[in-house]
């Protein structure tokens with residue numbers, strides 16, 4: 001067996017970035033992933049990235065800077081932001097994402113506004129996360145010195161003489177042991193583990209049900225391995241959830257959610273049939289908080305036929321590339337037990353089991369505000385420009401639950417990616433990057449995340465760890 005310098009657990013954006021950095025500097029690296037392919041969560045994700053002061057923003061006339069972005073980041077994330085990691089990430093932004101990834105073929109095609117940012121700075125890459133991961137994989141595969149161990153599930157970290165010396169993995173029926181001077185854990189978050197989500201997010205949220213929405217490989221196995229060797233964790237209860245998801249009824253046992261998009265003009269009501277929020281504020285800090293404040297921490301999205309006809313379900317089963325598969329969306333609206341409809345608001349209220357007087361009032365008030373040409377609805381301040389009336393039968397309601405998407409907390413590392421023990425001492429031979437490390441350092445975002453601050457910081461912390469282990 002060839003001697004290894006580095007073992008990377010996880011072939012997602014953090015792990016592949018660490019491997020490129022380490023192998024590019026001459027290290028012999030094994031990348032070990034339980035999945036049969038490379039890419040991890042990012043392959044099914046947007047890849048949207050928070051970058052400040054870019055040439056694309058300048059071309060669009062958007063004035064931005066690292067200092068402005070850092071102010072927004074700190075205001076949004078609160079006291080627990082890891083300020084040093086956040087600042088380093090933002091300062092690395094343009095050289096890393098435009099210059100270096102630009103050379104690898106990554107193109108940033110548009111910039112979008114998101115809650116908490118004073119200017120638009122969420123950059124969309126061509127081809128989404130899948131496109132970026134394909135380019136990173138091509139770059140990694142072109143480097144000598146990377147041994148790809150796909151289909152290998154790491155069960156534990158091996159320790160000897162007070163340091164981490166390798167991993168034990170299962171490959172089909174076989175057990176495989178690999179040794180190296182350094183192990184980088186880049187195993188992603190835990191938002192595809194109902195057990196871990198219930199343990200950490202459940203008590204914090206107090207919701208009746210939390211749907212799973214992390215990547216398929218985000219089962220928290222790396223967290224458990226790190227816990228067993230005495231690593232320090234922070235903010236595991238900071239699970240970033242979105243409010244616009246409904247159970248994936250075709251795979252009920254998996255507990256996953258389907259994200260509902262494209263339904264501008266919908267109203268959200270609670271189990272009494274009362275509206276409770278400005279539905280244009282759909283983020284983890286706003287929309288989710290409002291949903292969780294409702295009885296049972298759940299609600300309904302109420303639509304009419306016109307709005308329902310534009311629904312997009314952001315899931316690979318319901319889309320081809322970026323285009324929705326209409327027949328599938330219609331099947332969902334017809335067959336999901338979490339969807340009800342009625343010819344009138346009164347009939348709909350009966351099927352939902354909510355107070356018909358409240359539901360009729362919620363719909364009528366919204367239509368009256370639109371008819372009056374108001375800028376915002378008087379009750380919750382939702383901007384009304386361009387929104388349709390809710391008046392085309394049949395009326396539909398989709399059950400909403402919070403969906404756990406990203407882990408804002410994780411294992412603590414120093415600024416070089418070394419995993420720390422509870423006394424802040426590095427555990428020899430052990431490094432971590434990406435979502436298992438709250439994207440970077442343990443909690444780069446603090447308690448709330450500006451959008452686009454998971455993929456980019458995971459990539460950045462992967463590079464940092466890859467550099468440290470090959471120095």
Ligand SMILES: Cc1cc2nc3c(=O)[nH]c(=O)nc-3n(C[C@H](O)[C@H](O)[C@H](O)COP(=O)(O)OP(=O)(O)OC[C@H]3O[C@@H](n4cnc5c(N)ncnc54)[C@H](O)[C@@H]3O)c2cc1C
Pocket residue numbers: 009010011012013014015032033034035039040041042044045046047048049129152153154155186187188189213214215217218219221222405406433434435436451452453454455456458
């Ligand atoms: C649908 C969706 C959309 C998103 N969109 C965005 C976005 O637009 N912008 C943004 O900033 N963030 C977004 N995110 C979050 C972002 O994609 C992730 O935070 C990021 O990709 C995490 O990267 P990672 O490398 O740390 O982990 P992952 O990509 O999850 O990779 C971890 C890898 O480790 C492997 N692994 C786990 N356990 C083991 C084990 N025991 N043995 C071997 N291998 C193991 C897994 O199979 C997996 O391949 C989105 C997430 C989702 C789910």
